[in-house]
Amino acid sequence: MADTAFTPSIAANSRLKGASAIWRDADPIQRAAMVLAVILISAAILAPFIAPFGPEQQSLIARLRPPIGFERYKDGYLLGTDELGRDVLSRTLYGLRLTLTLALLGASIGLVVGGLLGILAGLIGGVFEDMVMGAVDTQIAIPFTLIALLLLAIFGSSIEVMVLVLGVYGWEQSARIVRGEVRRLAQMPFIEAARSAGASGPRIAFKHILPNVISPLVVQFTLSLSNIVLLESTLSFLGLGVQPPTATLGAMVGIGRDYMPTAPWIVVAPALMILLITFAVQILGDWLRDRTDVRLRAR
Amino acid sequence: MLTYLARTILKMLVTFFVIVTLVFFATRLSGSPIDFVIGEGITQEDRALLTSYYGLDQSTWVQYRAFLASFADGQFGLSFVERRPVAEIVGERIWPSLQLLLSSVVLTLALSLPLGILGAVYRKSWIGSAVMVIAFVGYAVPNFVLATLMILIFSYWLNWLPVVGNGTPWHFIMPTITMSGILIAGLTRFTRNAMLDVLGQDYMRTARAKGLSEQTVIFKHGLRNASITILSVIGLQIAGLAAAGSVVVEAIFAWPGIGDLLVRSAIVRDYPVLQFGVIAVSVAVLFINAAVDIAYAYADPRIRLGRA
Numbered sequence: 001m002a003d004t005a006f007t008p009s010i011a012a013n014s015r016l017k018g019a020s021a022i023w024r025d026a027d028p029i030q031r032a033a034m035v036l037a038v039i040l041i042s043a044a045i046l047a048p049f050i051a052p053f054g055p056e057q058q059s060l061i062a063r064l065r066p067p068i069g070f071e072r073y074k075d076g077y078l079l080g081t082d083e084l085g086r087d088v089l090s091r092t093l094y095g096l097r098l099t100l101t102l103a104l105l106g107a108s109i110g111l112v113v114g115g116l117l118g119i120l121a122g123l124i125g126g127v128f129e130d131m132v133m134g135a136v137d138t139q140i141a142i143p144f145t146l147i148a149l150l151l152l153a154i155f156g157s158s159i160e161v162m163v164l165v166l167g168v169y170g171w172e173q174s175a176r177i178v179r180g181e182v183r184r185l186a187q188m189p190f191i192e193a194a195r196s197a198g199a200s201g202p203r204i205a206f207k208h209i210l211p212n213v214i215s216p217l218v219v220q221f222t223l224s225l226s227n228i229v230l231l232e233s234t235l236s237f238l239g240l241g242v243q244p245p246t247a248t249l250g251a252m253v254g255i256g257r258d259y260m261p262t263a264p265w266i267v268v269a270p271a272l273m274i275l276l277i278t279f280a281v282q283i284l285g286d287w288l289r290d291r292t293d294v295r296l297r298a299r
Numbered sequence: 300m301l302t303y304l305a306r307t308i309l310k311m312l313v314t315f316f317v318i319v320t321l322v323f324f325a326t327r328l329s330g331s332p333i334d335f336v337i338g339e340g341i342t343q344e345d346r347a348l349l350t351s352y353y354g355l356d357q358s359t360w361v362q363y364r365a366f367l368a369s370f371a372d373g374q375f376g377l378s379f380v381e382r383r384p385v386a387e388i389v390g391e392r393i394w395p396s397l398q399l400l401l402s403s404v405v406l407t408l409a410l411s412l413p414l415g416i417l418g419a420v421y422r423k424s425w426i427g428s429a430v431m432v433i434a435f436v437g438y439a440v441p442n443f444v445l446a447t448l449m450i451l452i453f454s455y456w457l458n459w460l461p462v463v464g465n466g467t468p469w470h471f472i473m474p475t476i477t478m479s480g481i482l483i484a485g486l487t488r489f490t491r492n493a494m495l496d497v498l499g500q501d502y503m504r505t506a507r508a509k510g511l512s513e514q515t516v517i518f519k520h521g522l523r524n525a526s527i528t529i530l531s532v533i534g535l536q537i538a539g540l541a542a543a544g545s546v547v548v549e550a551i552f553a554w555p556g557i558g559d560l561l562v563r564s565a566i567v568r569d570y571p572v573l574q575f576g577v578i579a580v581s582v583a584v585l586f587i588n589a590a591v592d593i594a595y596a597y598a599d600p601r602i603r604l605g606r607a
Contacts, residue, residue, distance in 0.1 A: 138318065143543040143581070145543040146580060149565040150325055151325070153564075153566075153568050234443055238546075238550055240562070240566065253447055267447055275444060278439045282435070
């Protein structure tokens with residue numbers, strides 16, 4: 001099939017090595033991405049402790065103040081303030097926290113739903129498999145941004161709906177990968193052996209098949225994580241995501257655009273943060289995929 | 300070949316029907332859209348009147364049939380907000396979208412094919428690494444961040460380029476670059492990979508052994524063989540990426556195209572416009588995919604000769 005060109009098949013035979021071996025094998029860019037990922041995750045977890053202000057705390061006497069080093073800088077607001085006198089640094093940290101949380105939740109939902117449907121489709125076969133794969137094909141055919149627009153228009157914009165929308169993203173890739181793996185594994189002697197030893201269907205699915213599809217799923221998870229970060233910030237940027245005053249990186253860029261001629265720092269800090277996240281996740285995703293894909297390793 | 304053709308078209312029709320049905324029932328899940336559109340403070344009679352005007356008091360099944368029937372008269376229903384036929388509203392926006400799409404595709408092809416070939420041929424020197432870095436950066440930078448930073452630099456600081464609208468050729472520059480960013484990144488990678496695959500083939504060694512010039516080897520023997528893979532990628536992936544990209548790019552630059560229309564109607568919940576817009580764009584993507592599938596099958600003798 002030609003349409004697998006953008007998503008190289010992910011072979012199953014990867015072994016997780018120790019942390020030191022991973023560090024030794026990585027090139028400088030990948031090491032930078034790993035360090036960056038650790039910093040970003042720590043910053044997201046520790047946001048309530050390291051942010052100097054609350055994300056929605058306003059100060060009318062400190063509106064639109066520039067970052068440190070510029071004229072009119074106000075003490076304590078390191079990266080300046082926005083149009084309501086909220087601290088840009090604090091909002092960026094909380095935005096990072098929310099974006100990463102939403103992305104993790106969304107990617108996990110997609111992984112679990114897609115993985116389960118994929119396993120069931122591969123094992124049960126027949127009409128059920130046709131239905132699942134039909135749904136997969138349909139979702140691949142429609143650009144996901146359109147699905148997201150539709151869902152958000154229908155259910156309104158809230159954090160719960162956002163998680164749902166992000167969860168719908170990417171399940172089809174997991175389902176497709178897992179079903180392919182299950183179909184391949186089902187031919188293997190050890191499954192036949194398990195079956196003739198009298199193992200039940202669920203036991204075969206979870207004890208024998210599941211452990212074998214974990215590693216392609218992990219790779220798929222990382223790849224969809226970076227896409228979901230992009231999707232969430234894009235939707236928030238367009239004003240369709242999590243609603244103000246909640247701080248998300250995309251919404252900060254979207255709303256801050258109106259103040260760009262006079263207060264560009266409102267936009268620059270969250271925009272750079274989005275760049276750092278996508279950079280780290282993309283590099284790590286590619287690295288993980290290359291490590292587990294035998295076909296690519298030869299290059 | 301005929302079976303293959305029939306199967307591709309049938310599959311497309313089924314997907315089309317599924318999309319139409321899903322879109323319809325999804326928009327009925329949230330209850331009556333009247334309240335969102337009109338807002339509070341209308342009388343019960345007015346509300347009832349509007350509900351029956353838009354046929355929302357009928358059973359879901361009747362509404363579904365009316366929805367399908369609205370495809371037949373070519374009007375696709377009335378916009379809740381503008382009170383005009385949806386076909387008219389969407390129709391006005393097709394040409395600007397196409398213009399932007401065309402300029403982006405031209406820029407994408409002009410840059411990514413040479414870059415991809417360079418990246419494959421010089422994969423072991425700094426040129427190859429530079430190509431990969433470009434491709435990677437294009438992929439990792441979200442289009443709305445790229446657009447925002449470009450507006451900040453070129454419109455507000457340097458005052459060179461206009462921000463919104465599509466009046467002059469100058470207006471095309473930033474939207475085209477934004478739209479092309481991710482396309483260039485994707486296509487460069489795949490051109491490079493397709494060329495790498497081809498460069499390792501036996502017939503390439505044969506061509507060199509015959510004493511052909513390096514230029515002939517790479518362009519006549521290499522690129523021509525790689526172009527089959529590249530073409531399929533252009534069709535299959537570019538259509539989807541472009542559809543998603545146009546939504547964001549048009550919304551940022553207030554480009555009067557379909558993407559901008561979709562975002563606006565999603566925000567004000569103008570369901571008839573949103574429904575038809577989503578369906579129209581999906582159908583366009585489906586159609587391009589099917590066309591590419593068929594062209595690809597035709598180019599590949601293994602499928603053309605009947606082992607689909």
